[in-house]
Each structure stands twice: as structure tokens, then as C-alpha cells.
Amino acid sequence: MKVAIIGAGSLGQSIAKGLLKSKAVETLYLTKRNIDSLNDFNVYNEVILTSDNKKAVKNADVLIFAVQPRHFDRILENIKPLITENHVIISVITGFSIDKIEAIVGHNKNIIRSMPNTAASVGQSMTCISANTKGKEKVSIAKTIFNSLGTSLEIPEEQLQAATVICASGIAFWMRLIRATTQGAIQLGFEPDEAHKLAMQTCFGAATLLKESGKHPEAEIDRVTTPGGCTIEGLNEMEHQGLSSSLIKGINASFEKINQIKK
Numbered sequence: 001m002k003v004a005i006i007g008a009g010s011l012g013q014s015i016a017k018g019l020l021k022s023k024a025v026e027t028l029y030l031t032k033r034n035i036d037s038l039n040d041f042n043v044y045n046e047v048i049l050t051s052d053n054k055k056a057v058k059n060a061d062v063l064i065f066a067v068q069p070r071h072f073d074r075i076l077e078n079i080k081p082l083i084t085e086n087h088v089i090i091s092v093i094t095g096f097s098i099d100k101i102e103a104i105v106g107h108n109k110n111i112i113r114s115m116p117n118t119a120a121s122v123g124q125s126m127t128c129i130s131a132n133t134k135g136k137e138k139v140s141i142a143k144t145i146f147n148s149l150g151t152s153l154e155i156p157e158e159q160l161q162a163a164t165v166i167c168a169s170g171i172a173f174w175m176r177l178i179r180a181t182t183q184g185a186i187q188l189g190f191e192p193d194e195a196h197k198l199a200m201q202t203c204f205g206a207a208t209l210l211k212e213s214g215k216h217p218e219a220e221i222d223r224v225t226t227p228g229g230c231t232i233e234g235l236n237e238m239e240h241q242g243l244s245s246s247l248i249k250g251i252n253a254s255f256e257k258i259n260q261i262k263k
């Protein structure tokens with residue numbers, strides 16, 4: 001597969017690292033206005049760094065757009081004459097609808113709108129994808145790419161804003177929970193690096209338990225909570241302080257915001 005990442009910034013580089021790690025690409029073009037900061041990628045034979053988007057579009061089959069929303073229209077207009085019916089256009093750009101992309105490049109192009117997260121760089125992204133009518137035939141290509149960076153799920157485009165909150169912003173939400181747990185562990189007497197390790201691995205273990213057992217979180221909670229013990233004491237105090245409620249309210253606030261900034 002010949003892939004181009006147009007706009008290799010923070011997320012674009014996460015995707016590039018994941019694709020290189022999983023050896024999913026034969027050639028990988030990385031474009032950016034100033035490519036100096038991409039020098040770390042020079043060690044890979046399959047990577048071509050360029051600030052020329054047209055060169056990347058001409059030479060790649062799959063185009064992954066990872067620029068800021070405000071730059072996307074102009075970049076698409078610029079390369080539009082070079083986009084063919086064989087290209088697979090994948091956008092990871094927040095809030096930029098398939099309708100808007102079709103209005104620029106045409107309905108007859110394969111368009112996939114996606115929302116990965118930054119864990120793509122370590123092969124653990126949860127990526128949601130939606131396609132236009134023509135792009136439906138190419139969903140399997142997008143899935144191959146995103147499954148090489150973690151797990152993917154095809155959803156209706158109307159749910160993509162919600163998926164952005166849960167999966168993309170979700171990385172930040174989970175980081176904050178890990179940080180809070182770390183702070184709690186330091187208060188209990190652990191050194192910061194030990195506290196961080198305990199919090200991280202316990203979080204990883206909890207997610208892995210659910211993934212591998214297929215159980216509901218509450219079933220795993222029941223296995224930990226000794227009647228009259230310290231776990232239920234802690235859990236109930238967290239709920240009295242609004243743990244679940246504040247997470248749900250935060251998710252809703254984030255969703256309201258993303259709908260306000262939608263293009």
C-alpha cells in the first residue's frame with residue numbers, strides 16, 4: 001500500500017509511527033509545510049518526506065489528511081485536479097463532514113471520515129470510521145490501515161462527533177484519571193515514579209480484564225469488593241463525591257462543545 005499523510009503534525013506522526021511499526025505500508029509520504037521537524041523519520045527506507053502535497057497525491061493510493069480544519073478546504077482545492085476515482089481519501093479532521101469534502105472533490109470519489117486517537121502511535125487506537133456511498137467499497141482498506149493501529153469500528157456519520165468525545169478526547173479523560181490515581185498513591189507514601197507505574201499498570205490490567213473476559217465492569221467490581229472491605233468503602237465515597245456523575249457530565253459538556261464548533 002502506498003500511503004500519504006498530508007499534514008504530518010501531532011496526530012499525523014502518531015499514525016505514521018503506528019503504520020511503520022506494524023509494517024502496513026510499502027511507501028509512506030509525509031507532508032508538512034516545513035519538514036525539518038520530521039527528520040526522525042529519515043531512518044525508514046519506506047518514508048519520503050516532502051512539503052509538496054501534489055507529489056504525494058500523485059504517488060500514493062491512500063491519502064490520509066491530518067491538517068487543522070481551517071486549512072483543509074484550501075489544501076483540497078489545491079490538489080483536487082490530481083485526485084482520481086482510485087484514490088482512497090481518509091480524513092481524520094474533527095468536525096469536517098463528508099458532505100463538505102464531497103462538495104470540493106465530488107461524489108464520485110472514495111471518501112472515508114475517521115476519528116482515530118493518539119494511541120495510534122503505539123498500535124492501540126480506537127478508530128471509528130464512516131464512508132460516503134462510493135467509499136463503502138473501500139472501507140476494508142481503511143479498516144486494514146486502522147486495524148494496524150489498534151481496533152476500528154464502522155459507524156454512521158451522525159455518531160462521529162460522539163465517537164470523537166469518547167475515543168479521541170477520551171485519551172485525555174483517561175490520562176486525568178491515571179494522574180489522579182497517581183496523586184492518591186503518592187499521598188499514601190509511594191514515590192512519584194512508583195505511584196505512576198502502579199496507576200498505569202492497574203488501569204491497563206482493568207481494561208485487559210474486560211477485553212479478554214468480555215464481562216461487564218460491575219461483574220469485575222464484584223470480584224474485588226470484599227463485603228465490609230476497603231474497596232466498597234472507597235467506591236461508595238467516590239460515588240458520594242460524584243465520580244460517575246462528573247464523568248458523564250464531562251462527556252456531555254464535551255459533546256455540546258464539539259457540536260458548537262462543528263464545521
Ligand SMILES: NC(=O)C1=CN([C@@H]2O[C@H](COP(=O)(O)OP(=O)(O)OC[C@H]3O[C@@H](n4cnc5c(N)ncnc54)[C@H](O)[C@@H]3O)[C@@H](O)[C@H]2O)C=CC1
Nearest residue numbers: 007009010011032033066067068069093094116117118168
Ligand atoms: N483524534 C485525535 O486524537 C485528535 C484529532 N485531531 C484532529 O486531527 C487534525 C490534526 O491535528 P493535530 O495533529 O493536532 O494538528 P497539528 O497542527 O499538529 O498538525 C497539522 C499539520 O499540518 C501541517 N500543515 C498545515 N498546512 C499544510 C499544508 N498546506 N500542507 C501540508 N501540511 C500542512 C502543519 O504544519 C502541521 O504539522 C485536526 O483536524 C484535529 O481536529 C487533533 C487532535 C487529536
Ligand SMILES: O=C(O)[C@@H]1CCC=N1
Nearest residue numbers: 094164165168169258
Ligand atoms: O480537543 C479537540 O477539540 C480535538 C478533537 C478531539 C481531540 N482533540
